[in-house]
Amino acid sequence: MKKLTSIIAIALLATTTVFNANAEDKKTATTNTSSSSVFEYKSSQLNVGMYESGKVNSMKLNLALTKDAGKKATIKLMDSKGTVLNEERIGKKLTGYNFRFDFSTVEAGKYFIEITEGDSIITKEIIKSTNTLSY
Known part of the structure; x- marks a missing residue:
């Protein structure tokens, strides 16, 4: 049971990191392209x-x-x-x-x-x- 809890915690941490990284990429792309036609x-x-x-x-x-x-x-x-x-x-x-x-x-x-x-x-x-x- 302890091992299953650790695996779930690691999976949640990895998922959160991936979503945050993608959110930052989109934010940067939007703000940096404002002068692009x-x-x-x-x-x-x-x-x-x-x-x-x-x-x-x-x-x-x-x-x-x-x-x-x-x-x-x-x-x-x-x-x-x-x-x-x-x-x-x-x-x-x-x-x-x-x-x-x-x-x-x-x-x-x-x-x-x-x-x-x-x-x-x-x-x-x-x-x-x-x-x-x-x-």
């Missing part, structure tokens, strides 16, 4: 989906955005030189937004969509060839 991105609800509307190779690209309520966001469509072709600003109240751009009117080449919400930035590359879009 990666940490801020992970805590954000900023998500982007892209798809062509209608038939395949329609050259009409749809972008679906979800974001945090209470934060403003900006969507910029730029060419490879950085020239802004279109810019949309999304207010604090909206949590979802859909954007469509017709690529049939622009030259073949590389384009970028940049979505900004606070410190979070997502950049998507689009390549337009003669008859197709790749993204």
Whole structure:
């Protein structure tokens, strides 16, 4: 009986030590990453989906955005030189937004969509060839 009590006491001590060590690791990780934009991105609800509307190779690209309520966001469509072709600003109240751009009117080449919400930035590359879009 004395041996069983000793084993239980050692097991409880070991378990407590492991839980305390893990708690300290989490606490340190939270306080040390406050200036990291990666940490801020992970805590954000900023998500982007892209798809062509209608038939395949329609050259009409749809972008679906979800974001945090209470934060403003900006969507910029730029060419490879950085020239802004279109810019949309999304207010604090909206949590979802859909954007469509017709690529049939622009030259073949590389384009970028940049979505900004606070410190979070997502950049998507689009390549337009003669008859197709790749993204």
